[in-house]
Amino acid sequence: MTLSGKKIIIGITGGIAAYKTCDLIRKLIKLNADVRAVITPAAKKFVTETTLRTLTRNSVYCEQFDVPEWKPEHISLADSADLFLIVPASANTIGKMANGICDNLLTSLIAAFNKPVILAPAMNCNMWENSFVQENIVKLEKAGFYIIPPESGELACGYEGTGRLADIGKILEKALEILSKEKFLQGKKIIITAGGTKEPIDPVRYIGNRSSGKMGIALADAAYSFGADVTLVSTIKVDKPYKIINLSTAMEMLETVKNEFSQVDALIMAAAVADFRVNSTSDHKIKKGEKENITLELVKNPDILKEISKIKRDNQVLVGFCAESQDLIENAKKKIGSKNLDFIIANDISDKEIGFNSDYNAVTIIDKFMNEIKIDKTLKKELAKIILKEIFK
């Protein structure tokens, strides 16, 4: 791997973990990256400009108004860099960034930067758990910043807890992933559904299922990071930098997907859609009264994939999921035909370690020619990338 031709800005804030950033810089330089260090005034207390200048083989930037060229420094630096890493990111700088404050070169530079930013926070564990800090982190994550959370252990301040800078190897790995990422879904519009539908019984109760939505959300995240224009249609509420339509029932999902489908290149139905809904829902909460039992009449929901397959153009891709505890592959293959799918992702739900609510899954990807690709237990986040690469390769 070489980073030759890649320009990286390393922002360093005032925290003891700043000494570890020197190691990260060395590793990036070894990969031939052009590295510029931008430090806050407080960072000077922890790492010297001489050290950073020697390691980066470039000038070190700190003062906002010390501008030798006609173009303000933060604008020209921001224009030319491919990636911005802030290591360590202090609670103070995180707070400023989340609120658009630009009171030094680093925070001004971030405000002017429109390419990927990785933040590796490091601080005292109580600071990290502080609700304002957490709110700011959520805000930045929602805005598309990549956050590498701090790790737990013994902290420089003498405490035990979460706040230690993430492993430098992990930060480097994320930087390499972002810099080498193929934006192979650039220009593609994709709808992804996620979560279990909730079919109302009365204003209080519903019939639901155990889907956590993690797989669908991981697919949406991965598609977005590969450059797709993503619409996530979800029963689970999440904050993400792409378009999200929240809803509850199968009927709402059908209507939404139908409305959006003509403008997209692909639909991935990862949602666990209820096969049945209550025929007539009660306007008022059903009282138990003296009743010993009640009967709910259920009617079949339309099959969203089947409905969409009727309006599908040849150049559109339809992907279904299939969760089975028996005869998985056989059942999945039947669904390719009955739902007119291009791909089906088959989940074996008999294994308790994977699937529902787990961060892991193991699947078989089957295409319409009945080719099978088996993927062993993998983090859903990673699996999502593999699935997208297979579908769009």
Ligand code: C5P
């Ligand atoms: O037939 P089965 O429910 O097992 O198929 C699962 C696949 O079909 C999933 O992709 C799911 O999102 C989709 N589905 C659907 N409409 C339904 C039920 C499931 O599109 N009513």
